[in-house]
Amino acid sequence: MRTSLTDTEQIEAHLLQQTSPGDTLVFEARLLLDDELADKLHWQKATYNMVKLYGRKQLKKEIEAVHQTLFNTHKHKSFSEKIKSIFMRG
């Protein structure tokens, strides 16, 4: 478990470019020799991408909820009317 976490940590440092030039060389040499490590790197890259899409999707949901609050609750009536009037004139 320890070694696996260390690998994950090193892959992250490599992908996020937080390593020194020396460490980068060592890591790249390991990548050439260790198929399992290269495989992990490939899927870890995909994981960061999915986390970003997930985060963006969740954030959009939060923003949409705010929109519904602003345009469908009595508390914010004057604001929603102000906005709606902008589109009535055109």
Added chain:
Amino acid sequence: MADINISVDTPEAREKLFIALYKSAFPAVARYVSKMGGAFDEAKDIFQDALVIYYEKAAAGAIKLNTNEKAYLLGISKHLWLRRFKENTLQASLDGVELPDETSEENYSESRLMRFLETSGAKCMQLLRSFYYDQLPLTEAAKLFGFSGVRSATVQKYKCLEKVRETIKQKSLTYEDFLN
């Protein structure tokens, strides 16, 4: 508003932030879109995309939250409007703003995988979102998720990374057109 880096580490804090941004910046965006012949729903779509861009820039430390947010959001919204409706005539990009990549979200296998992660992997996904998307400092993330300290938050982060990485790998074997 004071020029401070306000913390938006909880859903409640983000809700407050987005309400404030809507109130300060949406009227100007709505007036612009209306003037250009657009409708309410178009103004809404564009403004919400602008909020996402603004949030991501702020999370990455590229801009400070509350730093002239009204002008910034209006600028991005105008850019999005022009890109959306006058794509052929506009080529200039706005300060290298990276726009949300819609195409990657339309990939069928990716959205199946996303649904899977949202349901069975929600806990880890929420944790990873805080680290990599919201880019919370370790100390804040540890507090938010109830970890005893930075070290245990870090260990949990890597455990979640491994778990999700394994899930994505396994699922990619079933969802064959994913990531080819």
